[in-house]
Amino acid sequence: MMPSRYAPSVPKHEPAQLRLAVDRASPVPLYFQLARQLEAAIEDGELTPGSLLGNEIELAASLGLSRPTVRQAIRSLVDKGLLVRRRGVGTQVVHTGVARPMELTSLYDDLAAAGLHPTTRVLHNTRGPAPAEVTAALGLPESCQVSVVHRLRLTRGEPMAYLRNYLPSDLLDLPTGELESSGLYALMRRHGITLHSAQQTVGARSGTAEECGLLGEPAGSALLTMRRVSYDDRGRPVEYGAHVYRASRYTFEFRLLVHG
Amino acid sequence: MMPSRYAPSVPKHEPAQLRLAVDRASPVPLYFQLARQLEAAIEDGELTPGSLLGNEIELAASLGLSRPTVRQAIRSLVDKGLLVRRRGVGTQVVHTGVARPMELTSLYDDLAAAGLHPTTRVLHNTRGPAPAEVTAALGLPESCQVSVVHRLRLTRGEPMAYLRNYLPSDLLDLPTGELESSGLYALMRRHGITLHSAQQTVGARSGTAEECGLLGEPAGSALLTMRRVSYDDRGRPVEYGAHVYRASRYTFEFRLLVHG
DNA sequence: GTCAACGCTTTGTCCGGACATAAGGACTTC
């Protein structure tokens, strides 16, 4: 009688045991439910960095789901950079710091999320002819009317950024009151404009006397600049912004993923 | 006899007719072949912005593929921001400018791709104790040995950036000759290190006398700064970079997609 | 003339299975 040649070996990192369950009565997609639970488990430390997730087949069986559905959930987390898949090895949690990617959000939302209680002072809010730079970026005819908004963004009374925005004038109204109580993007979303993508250019230069005065910086200080053209879900350009930030108090943080 | 109530209406944008075909003998995945052909068609203008792609079912049938395979190809282009899908409407090409997203590439590759013929001058290439800032970012023990590389990147003889990099000293050797003939990332890839993600921080400040001197800028000029920690596919930090760019000649351009 | 209801089109979600392929370990051979 031949001895069994391949005895089962004990895995070095045993798959984590988690309380996972999906609600089939819920209208939220099953793969999305699973993805959120896995993401929460990673945030809470239940899934430690480097730990394996257990193979897809068994995971699907234990949840009563099909493999494609489980794969779709895992894929969304791989795209976010939370998980890494390697063939023949398994799916494991990457052990980099949290570091959420820079998203297409307004500065207002970013600061509010950080608990910095942002406030806004509207310096200008008019309609007028668009500079050539703006008509080119937004694809508008020359000498076209646009909404022009100049704002100063502050946290705890300290200026952080000087924001200049230009929008097609027929797109929506921009009441000064609403601009001071929330961000521009929140206002646009409330009017049915769903942002889809944006093209950004980040640079630096010495501030003008006006800019440095508004931001409370010494004359000629180095400032961080950002130009942005935003597009809605139909691909139409809906906003042009030319902003300057106090480099001494603000930086852009974001994460890059290879290829994608 | 009842009249037909729903006469077929002529579509406003008729689906584009394309020469698409896949090679089943090729080792490259079918969905990837299709994605590349569609992307090429968009770049070449065969698929004009706003045009519909034709429904997935027919597209799959005409190619002899299954719908999941076609969907996978389309999904990859949606993730890149080239296409937009809307239920009940179809898949259409977004009509924003090309504007490829910032990828995790070295400055060398970026400049070379732009046809700017970059060159590199290695100013320092040694091993030594790591600054606290570096050990913290790379997760190394304090007072650890690291490879330290200082380089000046030029195009057409003009300085563009001053690059300071720190790598775990046991990771690989960094011959000065190779560093001058290609980028750091290409060198790492040749040694089997596959980059996966990076955490970046972009800011601005006035340059020091040394920095401005090296870059050929007037003393105290505004410079663009970038700190980057790169991770390989196992999630290990493999590189720390602290770079300064001539703001008068260089900006970061990239594209943001909502949610993802 | 206005607006609700219907139906068509298209993508979104989900299933269950099949084979291919890369990574890694265990065993055997030299």
Place this chain on the structure above:
DNA sequence: GAAGTCCTTATGTCCGGACAAAGCGTTGAC
């Protein structure tokens, strides 16, 4: 003892089908 070969494991790719839901135009009633 070192190198090659095999097996196991897990993800990668692909198929064919099914039903649900959103968008939009047409129809029809008021």
